[in-house]
Amino acid sequence: MWRDPEAAALRGLARAETPIATKKPLAALQQVTELARELTSARYSAIVVIDDNDNVEGFVVSGLSAEQERKLKSAPLGHGALGTMRKDGHPVRIDDVSKHAKTFGFPPKHPAMKTLLGVPLDVAGQLRGALYVTDRDGGAPFQDRDEATLKVLARHAGGVIGASWY
Secondary structure, eight states: SSSSSHHHHHHHHHHHHSOOOHHHSHHHHHHHHHHHHHHHEEEEEEEEEOTTTTTTTEEEESSOOOOHHHHOOSOOOSSHHHHHHHHHHEEEESSSSGGGGGGOOOOOOOOOOEEEEEEEEETEEEEEEEEEEEEEGGGGOOOOOHHHHHHHHHHHHHHHHHHHHO
């Protein structure tokens, strides 16, 4: 494990066969979600891209099987625990989603999740979504180093979104 989470995130981006800047937007965001999952030892990761009215414009996920993805009817709408970050722009770290004050359950056929860490995606000073990871290996809570890693990856995702969506 890397001592410096920011360096680990940058090394992960650098070791990719194709640089993130040369990829099509969805492929670049997929690379970010996969790195987020790998570098934080999470089971799942996702990027949600939103518009000015907090409507979901894009959703990229890592860690779900193709069958699990097909069963999901839509991207997270930002209700409950996930919505707090999309409203205030602050990272969110939850050790047990089911016990969070704003939790009201998962949509049908959504995989169960316990731990959650999310950071906002900023594009030119505007909140344009979030990068999330859930369920760290072994059930351990996410740490400060995981948040630092996600913040670096979120800056790269924000650059991709800014260059391709807006």
